Amino acid sequence: MALAKESPPASSKNAADAEAAYRAHTRLWLRLLACTSLIEGELRRRFREEYDFTMPRFDVLAQLDREPSGLVLGELPKRLMVSAGNLTPIVDRLVEDGYITRTPSNLDRRVQIICMTVEGRKTFRRMAKSHGAWLAELLAEFPENRLDGLVGALDDVKGAVRNALQHRERT
Amino acid sequence: MALAKESPPASSKNAADAEAAYRAHTRLWLRLLACTSLIEGELRRRFREEYDFTMPRFDVLAQLDREPSGLVLGELPKRLMVSAGNLTPIVDRLVEDGYITRTPSNLDRRVQIICMTVEGRKTFRRMAKSHGAWLAELLAEFPENRLDGLVGALDDVKGAVRNALQHRERT
DNA sequence: TCAAATTACTTTACGCCTAAACTATATCCT
DNA sequence: AGGATATAGTTTAGGCGTAAAGTAATTTGA
Numbered sequence: 001m002a003l004a005k006e007s008p009p010a011s012s013k014n015a016a017d018a019e020a021a022y023r024a025h026t027r028l029w030l031r032l033l034a035c036t037s038l039i040e041g042e043l044r045r046r047f048r049e050e051y052d053f054t055m056p057r058f059d060v061l062a063q064l065d066r067e068p069s070g071l072v073l074g075e076l077p078k079r080l081m082v083s084a085g086n087l088t089p090i091v092d093r094l095v096e097d098g099y100i101t102r103t104p105s106n107l108d109r110r111v112q113i114i115c116m117t118v119e120g121r122k123t124f125r126r127m128a129k130s131h132g133a134w135l136a137e138l139l140a141e142f143p144e145n146r147l148d149g150l151v152g153a154l155d156d157v158k159g160a161v162r163n164a165l166q167h168r169e170r171t
Numbered sequence: 172m173a174l175a176k177e178s179p180p181a182s183s184k185n186a187a188d189a190e191a192a193y194r195a196h197t198r199l200w201l202r203l204l205a206c207t208s209l210i211e212g213e214l215r216r217r218f219r220e221e222y223d224f225t226m227p228r229f230d231v232l233a234q235l236d237r238e239p240s241g242l243v244l245g246e247l248p249k250r251l252m253v254s255a256g257n258l259t260p261i262v263d264r265l266v267e268d269g270y271i272t273r274t275p276s277n278l279d280r281r282v283q284i285i286c287m288t289v290e291g292r293k294t295f296r297r298m299a300k301s302h303g304a305w306l307a308e309l310l311a312e313f314p315e316n317r318l319d320g321l322v323g324a325l326d327d328v329k330g331a332v333r334n335a336l337q338h339r340e341r342t
Numbered sequence: 343t344c345a346a347a348t349t350a351c352t353t354t355a356c357g358c359c360t361a362a363a364c365t366a367t368a369t370c371c372t
Numbered sequence: 373a374g375g376a377t378a379t380a381g382t383t384t385a386g387g388c389g390t391a392a393a394g395t396a397a398t399t400t401g402a
Contacts, residue, residue: 018307019303021307021315022303022304022306022307023303024315024318024319024322025303025306025307025309025310025318026302026303026306027318027322028306028310028318028321028322028325029210029306029310031322031325031326031329032203032206032207032210032325033207033211034252034325034329035203035325035328035329035332036203036204036207037252038252038329038332038333038336039200039203039332040204041252041390042332042336044389044390045390048390048391054357054358055358056357056358056359072380073380073381074379074380074381081205081208081209081212082358082359082360083359083360083361084380084381084382085359085360085361085362085381085382085383085384086358086359086360087381088381088382088383089357089358089382090357090358093357108367108368108379108380109366109367109368109380110366110367110368110379110380110381111367111379111380111381112380112381131197132190132193132194132196132197133193135193135196135197135199135200136189136192136193136196137335138331138332138335138336139196139199139200139328139331139332139335140331140335141330141331141334141335142327142328142331144192144195146324146327147195147196147198147199148195149324150199150321150324150325150328151195151198151199151202153317153320153321153324154199154202154203154205154206154321155202156313156317157206157310157313157321158202158205158206158209159312160309160310160311160312160313161206161209161210161213161309161310162209163312164308164309164310164311164312165209165213165309212360215359215360216360219360219361225387225388226388227387227388227389243350244350244351245349245350245351253388253389253390254389254390254391255350255351255352256351256352256353256354256389256390256391256392257388257389257390258351259351259352259353260352260387260388261387261388264387279349279350279397279398280396280397280398281349281350281351281396281397281398282349282350282351282397283350283351
């Protein structure tokens with residue numbers, strides 16, 4: 001918290017400079033938010049209309065798709081960056097609907113292994129294909145040769161934020 | 172929906188090309204989502220811890236800050252890109268807490284004008300300053316001279332998606 | 343003029359999300 | 373061994389988000 005306020009540059013226009021920097025960073029944040037919510041809203045709508053599904057449910061299946069032997073439940077909150085409590089009812093419903101199974105581990109009865117069913121995998125693959133096509137359609141107008149550059153910049157943003165958070169955590 | 176599937180390029184490797192394009196677009200989407208949720212989570216945490224406030228409430232005040240004469244309630248869903256029903260309880264609570272006022276219009280009794288109170292404005296300004304500083308802190312490691320380029324790219328993404336949505340709407 | 347359509351907003355039902363408290367199991371340590 | 377601590381997961385309370393149905397005021401138009 002103290003960082004931004006208490007390490008002013010040598011310039012004499014500290015306040016103005018800080019204001020300008022704030023505005024630039026805020027602008028970036030607003031653009032990020034606008035792009036994400038625009039795309040997210042449309043993906044949400046299509047998942048609902050075409051598959052009667054939600055994105056969080058899809059995200060869980062996506063994590064399981066590459067783990068044929070299943071996944072420890074505790075891995076999901078980390079990978080999906082959501083809270084553990086949030087996942088309980090989502091996983092519950094995926095089990096009810098027959099897309100995944102949930103089995104207690106024999107070695108540690110606190111731990112549960114979740115695993116995609118054959119039916120779940122089939123459904124997921126179908127949705128994943130649509131998901132890719134929807135994104136390609138929505139982003140079609142953005143020149144393909146700029147995609148990698150943008151992804152790289154976003155990776156750098158992500159790294160910068162992560163570092164800032166870690167730094168803060170150690171304090 | 173048909174677009175991505177039924178307008179293949181002249182190349183002979185249609186399926187593979189499409190898959191590769193899907194992956195590139197999906198990668199961009201995942202990065203966008205990661206950056207946004209990383210920053211959003213941290214901003215949410217700080218709003219709660221330092222001001223016992225939430226981002227949606229802050230967003231409403233931000234819209235009102237530049238409208239000294241108040242705003243028609245119906246403008247908010249458009250500007251904030253959220254549903255009208257969602258705003259009702261948020262506005263209710265901001266009124267209860269004394270940050271804004273809500274007055275029925277004399278000309279059209281369906282319409283309500285909302286307006287920030289003096290107290291609301293004071294609180295908002297304080298929070299807005301922190302908000303800017305938080306973002307500057309989180310993004311500090313990202314080189315400033317790349318900010319504008321990234322913002323420009325995101326503007327192009329936004330425009331591309333908007334066009335794709337309009338295009339779809341007319342269909 | 344007055345019934346039909348439109349507009350502004352609210353309500354309802356339901357899912358996602360968090361933080362914080364809780365349960366059950368496992369591990370650590372004396 | 374057996375109490376303190378840690379870990380895996382669930383539950384609870386409460387805010388945000390949507391879609392769809394409902395209410396009240398206004399406008400349209402035959």
